[in-house]
Amino acid sequence: MSSDRICVGAIAGAFGVRGEVRLKSFCSDPRDIAAYGPLTTEDGRRSFAVTLTRPVTGGLGARLSGVATREDAEALKGTTLWAPRDALPSLPDDEFYHADLIGLEVFDTGGASLGRVRAIFDHGAGDILEVIGTEQILLPFTRAVVPTVDLAAGRIVADPPDSDE
The missing domain is CATH 2.30.30.240 (PRC-barrel domain)
Structure with a gap:
């Protein structure tokens, strides 16, 4: 794992029929995940701009750039999303990533x-x-x-x- 990136979320599956995903955020304020983008896959091969759409059971509904169909969204299930460390807020002395x-x-x-x-x-x-x-x-x-x-x-x-x- 690269120390210049931090895992901020994961795609839990498709939501709806138009390419929306169910996003599980690992951020202390789950909605902050959209502010750290673009987010990349762990291997860095794909990058996504994230637009949150609504709260959904177990996470957030989101649109990812380049994901247009339910099939595209379903294929990303389990993919972790990574943000550049320098895009994240610094933490107080008693908190750690x-x-x-x-x-x-x-x-x-x-x-x-x-x-x-x-x-x-x-x-x-x-x-x-x-x-x-x-x-x-x-x-x-x-x-x-x-x-x-x-x-x-x-x-x-x-x-x-x-x-x-």
């Missing part, structure tokens, strides 16, 4: 390596870091469990909850 956390080494408060962040999940109750080392560890991404994120040093300090609690 997921792309910046993936790959960071995680240490416990005693300095022992726990592994590296492989993925970040959000199932509605807050972000969870998946850390892979000698074993898989899932850590709630809260200040209590993850007191330190040092992007410059490429490391995270975590205080994992006891597994027998």
Whole structure:
């Protein structure tokens, strides 16, 4: 993955018969996705101007440049959409783009390596870091469990909850 681009959404499928797509936005304000364009596919081969049309179940209805039919829209199902990092707003010191956390080494408060962040999940109750080392560890991404994120040093300090609690 390129660090000069951030994944801001995905196409969940076609909506209607005239080429509209159902768009799932990963932005804190879902409607902001249209402001970061043009958006590209992960491989950078296709680029789309995004025009939001209406809220729909599970996302937003949108028109993408170059997508004119339901078949065109359906063929894009599952495609992730990427924005240039410099088009996105800068974040406060205690907020991070997921792309910046993936790959960071995680240490416990005693300095022992726990592994590296492989993925970040959000199932509605807050972000969870998946850390892979000698074993898989899932850590709630809260200040209590993850007191330190040092992007410059490429490391995270975590205080994992006891597994027998």
